[in-house]
Amino acid sequence: KNEVEQSPQNLTAQEGEFITINCSYSVGISALHWLQQHPGGGIVSLFMLSSGKKKHGRLIATINIQEKHSSLHITASHPRDSAVYICAVRGNRDDKIIFGKGTRLHILP
Amino acid sequence: GAGVSQSPSNKVTEKGKDVELRCDPISGHTALYWYRQSLGQGLEFLIYFQGNSAPDKSGLPSDRFSAERTGGSVSTLTIQRTQQEDSAVYLCASSLFVYRTYEQYFGPGTRLTVT
Numbered sequence: 001k002n003e004v005e006q007s008p009q010n011l012t013a014q015e016g017e018f019i020t021i022n023c024s025y026s027v028g029i030s031a032l033h034w035l036q037q038h039p040g041g042g043i044v045s046l047f048m049l050s051s052g053k054k055k056h057g058r059l060i061a062t063i064n065i066q067e068k069h070s071s072l073h074i075t076a077s078h079p080r081d082s083a084v085y086i087c088a089v090r091g092n093r094d095d096k097i098i099f100g101k102g103t104r105l106h107i108l109p
Numbered sequence: 110g111a112g113v114s115q116s117p118s119n120k121v122t123e124k125g126k127d128v129e130l131r132c133d134p135i136s137g138h139t140a141l142y143w144y145r146q147s148l149g150q151g152l153e154f155l156i157y158f159q160g161n162s163a164p165d166k167s168g169l170p171s172d173r174f175s176a177e178r179t180g181g182s183v184s185t186l187t188i189q190r191t192q193q194e195d196s197a198v199y200l201c202a203s204s205l206f207v208y209r210t211y212e213q214y215f216g217p218g219t220r221l222t223v224t
Contacts, residue, residue: 033213043200043215086152096165097142097213099152 003027006087006100014108019074021103023087026068034061034072035086037102043086046072077107111135113216115201121222122191130186130219134203141184142204142213143176147197155199158184191223 004025013019023032034046047054047061049070054061058077063070074081087100114133122128134141143155154168158178169175173192178184188195198220202213 035215042217045212045214048212088152094165096157096167097154099154101151 002101003098004087004089004100006085006103008103009101010104010106012106012108013077015078017077017107019077019081019105019107021072021085021087021105023070023072023100024068025070025087025089025098027089027098028092029065029068029089030092031090032063032070033088033090033097034070035088037084037086039083046085074105079107079109082106113201113203113214115199115216115219117219118217119220119222121224124193124223125190127187127189128191128221130188130199130221132184132186132201132203132216134182134184134201135214136182138203138205138214139181140204140213141178142202143184143186144200144202145197146200146218147194150197152200155186188221191221193223196221196223 007022031048031050033048036044036046046059049061049063051065058075060073072085082105084102084104086102088097090097113135116131120128139160142157145153145155156164156166156169156176158164173189176184176186198218200218201216204213
């Protein structure tokens with residue numbers, strides 16, 4: 001079993017829909033990252049969370065430390081949101097980063 | 110300011126040759142990471158450097174892989190006697206501190222193809 005699991009693996013939605021991507025992890029962490037990787041390969045860090053909730057524009061990230069779960073939400077989705085979204089956790093024992101396999105999101109116009 | 114830069118952006122090499130990949134982190138960032146992303150696969154941690162401390166090499170897949178960071182800034186990832194399974198995008202990231210609460214900034218990556 002992977003230490004970081006994401007769901008769904010693939011998601012296709014219509015423009016305007018509310019999107020939720022989930023991440024569950026099994027290790028103790030000090031922080032959780034949400035990353036966005038565009039088709040060209042570039043990676044952008046969206047959020048870093050250690051507790052609670054963060055919002056940036058149409059993106060919202062939440063984390064529940066007790067349940068070892070985080071969600072990334074996209075409101076009013078747009079085709080330019082199409083990308084792979086990667087959850088990554090930083091272990092609290094060795095600071096190493098463990099990546100999920102990513103969620104491929106495709107927003108149709 | 111300038112972000113993390115990597116060179117070359119693309120590298121095609123023949124099996125058995127050595128390659129060097131370069132990463133220029135953001136100025137002032139003390140932590141530097143190398144990752145690998147093989148085709149259709151997730152990101153894989155390779156190595157990280159923090160300041161002048163000995164690097165954590167635990168993610169390096171074989172002894173053909175090595176990395177160094179000179180002067181606490183530029184880093185070079187070297188792959189000796191390349192194999193076809195080394196074909197991947199190699200990503201570098203830097204952060205202000207390695208500990209816990211600082212974000213990583215990723216470079217554009219180097220796409221390595223071993224023929």
